[in-house]
Amino acid sequence: MRRISTTTAALILVMSWPGFAQEWIQYASKADSFGVNFPSEPRVRDITYPTEYGITLPGRVYSVENGPGRYAITVIDYANAEAIHTAKAAECKKKGGDGDACQNDWRGDVQGSIVFASWKLMQRNAKVTHYARSVVDQVEGHQVQLLNPDDSRTFAAIHRHGTRLYILEATVPKGAPAPGLFQQSLEFLTEDGKPIRYRTYYTTGYSEDWKFPAAPPARTR
DSSP: OTTGGGOHHHHHHHHHSTTOOTTOEEEEETTTTEEEEESSOOEEEEEEEEOTTSOEEEEEEEEEEETTEEEEEEEEEOTTHHHHHHHHHHHHHHTTOOGGGGOOOHHHHHHTHHHHHHHHHHTSSSEEEEEEEEEETTEEEEEEEEEOTTSOEEEEEEEEETTEEEEEEEEEOTTOOOOHHHHTTOEEBOTTSOBOOBSSOBOOOOSTTOOSSOOOOOBOO
């Protein structure tokens, strides 16, 4: 998968680790439009996700446990966020509410989804050792790294592409190298399964004519 060939030294280090599995696969989800490297075929389960502004959205978790290592990508679909929040605000007004009590929060819920997911990671029983902006094929997001009580380390990245929020998370035991095979392999896919890379930063900005999903910038492929 892309970028892996540029990290040969790190790859050798990872392969020398006792818990490394030789059967790493390039996995692609047509349903959720992403590709990533996993140690083996992931388990897929449906979930519900409570958002910052009090609605519940559908999602899926793709996960693999590989010895002491744990790898997962959680995908939350915000496609119906506007409709759900609009109905919630209308119901509030119907019951006699007004003003801020019946505010339609869908824009804030969508635009703040990366920050909210990052904040939830930081609330765990762990020490935050790194927090920064992240870019994958020009798609903006956040990175969070945690040191857990058992000295294992969690590496997470959060991105939003189209109507979906992607939370990439890997936990490795004390002394293990960073999960580069997993971290560096995330890619976003077109409807026909082809990887996307944009010429300029892909972000869903907020302005007078703000739209969700935003029209994407030009692609290089």
